[in-house]
Every structure is written in structure tokens, then in C-alpha cells.
Amino acid sequence: MDVGDWLRRHGLEQYEAAFRENKIDDTVLPTLTAEDLKDLGVGFVGHRRKLLDAIAALRAQVAAPTPLLSDAPLAIDNAAKDTAERRQVTVMFSDLVGSTALSARMDPEDLREVIAAYQKCVAEAVRRFGGFVAKYMGDGVLVYFGYPKAHEDDAERAVRAGLAIVDSIARLAIPAQGGLAVRVGIATGLVVVGDLIGEGGAQEEAVVGESPNLAARLQALAGPGEIVIPLATRRLLGGLFEFADLGLHELKGFDAPIRAWRVLRESAAETRFEARATSGLAPTVGREHELALLAELWSKAASGEGQVVLLAGEPGIGKSHLIQALRERLRDRPHIRIRCQCSPFHANSALRPSIVQLTRAAGFHPDDPPSVKLDKLERLLARSTDKVRDDAPLLSAFLSLPVGSRYAPLNLSPSARRS
Known part of the structure; x- marks a missing residue:
């Protein structure tokens, strides 16, 4: 397969030179990752998304079994049929x-x-x-x-x-x-x-x-x-x-x-x-060093020296457990906690972690009518701004809350409203 032709078929011929300079041929192409595309100079997210989808289709095509060309009948025993x-x-x-x-x-x-x-x-x-x-x-x-x-x-x-x-x-x-x-x-x-x-x-x-x-x-x-x-x-x-x-x-x-x-x-x-740990937190084993480091960083943050921690690891290794153990240690210390979580079930719902966080902070109940939710949203905003009537219409749209005639219409384009 000619990689240049493949790029042209997907309307991305501007990257042909970069692919050739880096010796990307048909054997390497199916193995490319998002990081590889960045290194090749594919700067636009949309172009990387197009290429990744096309590479996934190519990978599936490569993995498909080759049909048998023989006209001879195949003998299949009962074990193979089961x-x-x-x-x-x-x-x-x-x-x-x-x-x-x-x-x-x-x-x-x-x-x-x-x-x-x-x-x-x-x-x-x-x-x-x-x-x-x-x-x-x-x-x-x-x-x-x-x-x-x-x-x-x-x-x-x-x-x-x-x-x-x-x-x-x-x-x-x-x-x-x-x-x-x-x-x-x-x-x-x-x-x-x-x-x-x-x-x-x-x-x-x-x-x-x-x-x-x-x-x-x-x-x-x-x-x-x-x-x-x-x-x-x-x-x-x-x-x-x-x-x-x-x-x-x-x-x-x-x-x-x-x-x-x-x-x-x-x-x-x-x-x-x-939600899954309904029987309580199991003892934390073999994480004394990590817990001590997190406690030290917390102390620095509490004294005014801001800290950011990225906790990374394979699924099931205990990341959430470690964070929960730190929470237990800080239970009696004054602090404000904001938690946002992504979900594979809401991959197509833009900004859902922020929506869930705001919904929880406002204290929404599933049975609350829209008017009650708007009251709760206004009370939440009043804790941090005196421009509640300006901010509430934007956030109510963000939370998909109908406002009726409660606020003046937002004369903003979709991009300006999102910004």
C-alpha cells in the first residue's frame, strides 16, 4: 500500500512529506498512536482523530482472516463445530x-x-x-x-x-x-x-x-x-x-x-x-511511602505553598484506594474538596464531570422541579458572587434547566455561551 495514496484518500495529503521523512510505510502505519501523530507534526485534534479512526479501520482489516481460495471441500469434525x-x-x-x-x-x-x-x-x-x-x-x-x-x-x-x-x-x-x-x-x-x-x-x-x-x-x-x-x-x-x-x-x-x-x-x-466499596474501606497495605508523601504535600499546601499531584497507575492497582486513605487522614482537618470523575458511559456528554460537580454542590434532588433547582443554584452562586442574576442564566443553560421568564434571554452565540 502506498502511504501517500492512503493519506490523499482521507484528505490529509499535507502530511505525506512528514510520513515519508520518518519512514512510515504500510507495516508501521497500523501501529501509530496519538503521540506518534503529534511527533509527526499532526497538530490539529480533528486531523489526529481522522487519522486514528482510519488507522483503527486499517488495523481491523489487517487482522481479518484471509479467506481460503481452495475449491476443495473442508472436513470439519464435531469438536471444531462446538x-x-x-x-x-x-x-x-x-x-x-x-x-x-x-x-x-x-x-x-x-x-x-x-x-x-x-x-x-x-x-x-x-x-x-x-x-x-x-x-x-x-x-x-x-x-x-x-x-x-x-x-x-x-x-x-x-x-x-x-x-x-x-x-x-x-x-x-x-x-x-x-x-x-x-x-x-x-x-x-x-x-x-x-x-x-x-x-x-x-x-x-x-x-x-x-x-x-x-x-x-x-x-x-x-x-x-x-x-x-x-x-x-x-x-x-x-x-x-x-x-x-x-x-x-x-x-x-x-x-x-x-x-x-x-x-x-x-x-x-x-x-x-x-459506590462499590459499600462495606467500608479495606486496610491500606504497602503504601506507607506514598501516603507519607501525600501527607507532606498536603502540609505544604495548607501552609500556603500550593501543590499539584498526578497519581498514575494501571487499572486496579489502588489509586482510588490511596486517595480515600488520604481523605480519612484529613477527615478532621478543615478543607474544601472538589471531585470530578469521568465515565465511559458518558463519553459523548461534554463537560459532564463539571455538570455533576455543580449539581452535587447545589444539592439537587432527582425529584426537585426546575424552579426548586433554580432556587438552589442561586443560593449556591450567592456564596461567591453578587452577580447572581448574570451568572445563573449561563449555568442554568449549562445544566439544561428550563428558566421560562425568570431571566432575560441570553443573546450569545453557542461558541460565546460555551466560552
Whole structure:
């Protein structure tokens, strides 16, 4: 492959000379990183983003298996055909409430459009949180989290997808029929997945185990707009969400009663570490040097000599634990703490860490109406400025709060407002 032609195809031919001077050929190109592109003089973020996307596509193309060109039939034994595997999967069942009644009142073509809009909402939410839509069953959808791609937080992803589905379906409305609602059941457990069943367009990969049946039973137990989970899934979620205990229930096909919980909303925990560490902070082992250094830097900052610390390390090495241990040491020392945290679930939401921080500082409650939130925002701003009426309109727009006629319109361009 000619690298110059490749750059021209993507409209970035101005970097051809730099690529040639640095001996970038088709064997090196798929391995380039963002830092490499900076070293090559690709200064614009947009150009680097374009190149990284094109390199990712090229890397996938290089990794794709080469098709066999032989016309000879291939002999495949039974062992090679068996691709089923044992793994932990979180299964989600989503069902549209009142679809039978809708079918009796609506024209079939209109009902088809409603079902299609519902399925689209479910598919978009599942895709956003890394799940896999296994099967559409009319007004029901079967979804896997943990297959074919597994994540360490598949139970959390499933619940977040369920909340997104409930919210998006509630915003769908049918003329002369009113709003829509879904019931969602989620269950986690060991299954055997990967066996192909059916033929042609009906072929699917089956999941064998208790979890699919349990998710279906819990979905039937849920009310409109509700998500219901069992004990195993509840344990995996820790304090990430707020729950209502529904008690024990006799479910068809299960010998023992099943304890169920209803997911209410995302919790108010400041960080994911705190939400998961619901049983308290474990002892800090082997970090005496790091803790002593942080305590020393804190003392310098408290005496007026400002400090900045960057704590870096591989995932799971204990960064959050170390910060929490420092917080415990400073619990009785006067200080103001501001915490912002990024999330892979909100990668497309600009400035979300700042929005969450401001929401928490103002003391917003999920059930507060917009007028109450605006009152709380004004009280927060009054602590640091006497120009509340000037600043509140900007920050209310930042927080997506409707203001009505409370403030004068902001005659600013989007770029000026963002600045």
C-alpha cells in the first residue's frame, strides 16, 4: 500500500512529506498512536482523530482472516463445530406494556411503526452500553451483556441500559393513545452460550442456564416503567444505584422463593469507588511511602505553598484506594474538596464531570422541579458572587434547566455561551 495514496484518500495529503521523512510505510502505519501523530507534526485534534479512526479501520482489516481460495471441500469434525462456552452473562428482558390492548385498538401498520420505534430505542440504549440484542420477539427484546464481548461491569451496564430504555420509551407518545412504558427484568449468572439453533434467518445463538428464565420471570413481576433484579445482580451493583426491596416471591419454575429488588435511580455516591466499596474501606497495605508523601504535600499546601499531584497507575492497582486513605487522614482537618470523575458511559456528554460537580454542590434532588433547582443554584452562586442574576442564566443553560421568564434571554452565540 502506498502511504501517500492512503493519506490523499482521507484528505490529509499535507502530511505525506512528514510520513515519508520518518519512514512510515504500510507495516508501521497500523501501529501509530496519538503521540506518534503529534511527533509527526499532526497538530490539529480533528486531523489526529481522522487519522486514528482510519488507522483503527486499517488495523481491523489487517487482522481479518484471509479467506481460503481452495475449491476443495473442508472436513470439519464435531469438536471444531462446538463453539459453545461457559461464561457469566447478564440477561435482560424488555417488554412493551399493553401491546395486546394496542393491537386491538390500532391499525396493524400504525402498530408496526410503534413496535419499530420501541425496538429502535432499545437497540440504541443497548448498543450505547456495550450489550448485544440477541432476539426481537414482537413487543419483547432479549439482550445479553457479557456475550459476545465481556466487560468487568456488565451488570452495571445492563441496569444503565434498562434505565435509558425506560426513560426513552416514556418520552414516546402515540396520538390519541398516550404514552408508552416498558417492563424490564435483569438477571446475572453462569450460562452456556454459543450453540447455534434454528436455520436460515431464524438461526440464533442460544443461552442455556437459569439466568434467561429468571430475567423473564422478573420482567413479568415488574410494573410499568420498572426494572427488577435478583440477589446475584444486586450484589454486583453495590451502591451504584438506589433500590427498593420487593421481598421474596414465588416464581414459576423455581423451587425456592426469589428475593427481588426494584432499581430506582443512579445513586448519589461521589465516585464509582465509593459506590462499590459499600462495606467500608479495606486496610491500606504497602503504601506507607506514598501516603507519607501525600501527607507532606498536603502540609505544604495548607501552609500556603500550593501543590499539584498526578497519581498514575494501571487499572486496579489502588489509586482510588490511596486517595480515600488520604481523605480519612484529613477527615478532621478543615478543607474544601472538589471531585470530578469521568465515565465511559458518558463519553459523548461534554463537560459532564463539571455538570455533576455543580449539581452535587447545589444539592439537587432527582425529584426537585426546575424552579426548586433554580432556587438552589442561586443560593449556591450567592456564596461567591453578587452577580447572581448574570451568572445563573449561563449555568442554568449549562445544566439544561428550563428558566421560562425568570431571566432575560441570553443573546450569545453557542461558541460565546460555551466560552
